[in-house]
Amino acid sequence: MRIIVQKFGGTSVANEEVRKLVVRKVEKVREQGYSPVVVVSAMGRKGENYATDTLIGLARSANKNIAARELDHIMYCGEMISAVIMASTLQASGMDAVMLTGGQAGIITDDQFNRARILKIDPKRISSLVKAGKIPVVCGFQGVTADGEFTTLGRGGSDTTAAALGAALMAEMIEIYTDVDGIMTADPRMVTNAQILDCISYGEVCQLAHQGAKVIHPRAVEIAMQKNIPLMVKSTFSDEPGTLITNISEGDHGGTIVTDRIATGVTCLNNIAQLRIDVYPEESCTASFEVFKLMADNHISVDLINVHPGQIMFTVSGEVVERAAAELQRHGYQAAVTYDCAKVSVVGGGMREVPGVMANFVEALAVKHIPILQTVDSHTSISALVKKEDVQAAVTALHEKFGLAG
Ligand code: ADP
Ligand code: MG
Secondary structure: OOEEEEEEOHHHHOOHHHHHHHHHHHHHHHHOOOEEEEEEOOOOOOOOOOOHHHHHHHHHHHOOOOOHHHHHHHHHHHHHHHHHHHHHHHHHOOOOEEEEOOOOOOEEEOOOOOOOOEEEEOOHHHHHHHHOOOEEEEEOOEEEEOOOOEEEOOOOHHHHHHHHHHHHOOOOEEEEEEOOOOOEOOOOOOOOOOOEOOEEEHHHHHHHHHOOOOOOOHHHHHHHHHOOOOEEEEEOOOOOOOEEEEOOOOOEEOOEEHHHOOOOEEEEEEEEEEEEEEOOHHHHHHHHHHHHHHHHHOOOOOEEEEEEOOEEEEEEEOOOHHHHHHHHHHOOOOOEEEEEEEEEEEEOHHHOOOOOHHHHHHHHHHHOOOOOOEEEEEOOEEEEEEEHHHHHHHHHHHHHHOOOOO
């Protein structure tokens, strides 16, 4: 059996017209001799009848603090509707499709409602369906605990479903169909001259996704990478070849020499707050231990960490900053908070040990008079914290400076 997992995002299953395009994508891999396993997200985006956000809105209208378990049940409905409609559409086109919930597809998770982790996959049922020539249509984003409780995998979790099924079924390829022609050098909604990348490494796309690029869930990339299964990001709406994600790091791949590319993409993460705590220099060590322990005990993740004699600086999500500051105050630490920041990042596997990358980064922002509040870098990325009002200009300037503009 040569399996290809094909995941279709919300816009790809939103109405009858686009579902016909999905039928064509499924037919195409069958004609090539593959057995498709289809994964679908809930239909449409915010505001549309059966979209996840609409269902959440309905639930919150009954109780704005709806329990996580109940919320998972209402969110489940979105993918159920979508999978039934997609399986029925395939059946109407003469294909033997069978819809399955995440649980029926064998996806077992832990019991963290709204953000469950997949513990294992039992692919027996899907395998036997595929062997019998049927096309499983699996609800993305869903799991079930060993006790039978319904769970969801967090926003963007259908990508994770596709990757996990691909890994469990030893698929030859995982295709992620969406509303853009592939992974681009920046979010095309922010940067109009962003370009499609022919290929990108698992590591680079993981970094882009962790640093805010919403095009694919980082967990999906990690799972595919562990099993070395190629991922393709493509559009449902075109026949463009899309972006290939593999572990390539050198050599010629369809005209793009990956290591020659210093920067691969620019991205940003919004709604970040910066906290600064001044301490006596001789107390820096104990104080930073206490501060970070306090954040850990309160399940607050920290980023952009700088500790100097006399000063501790870090960022947290804007959603938890009030809680973080209050906790610190309760323990005698007065934090100066800068609200409404964003982290802009340039990612590129080829920037390792290349001199002058930081100078270019800083220059791009300096010529646009964009103040940098903090920076952090790794072998393959440079990030800066900027004010929210500068984020659009910063992303555009960096995209231009690093030669990514089309
Ligand atoms: P789906 O519902 O198909 O999963 P998403 O909305 O999750 O779709 O992801 C697709 C969107 O990701 C695009 O419409 C685009 O605006 C956004 N995006 C962000 N960064 C990038 C990038 N670097 N390349 C392509 N798309 C990106
Ligand atoms: Mg998505």
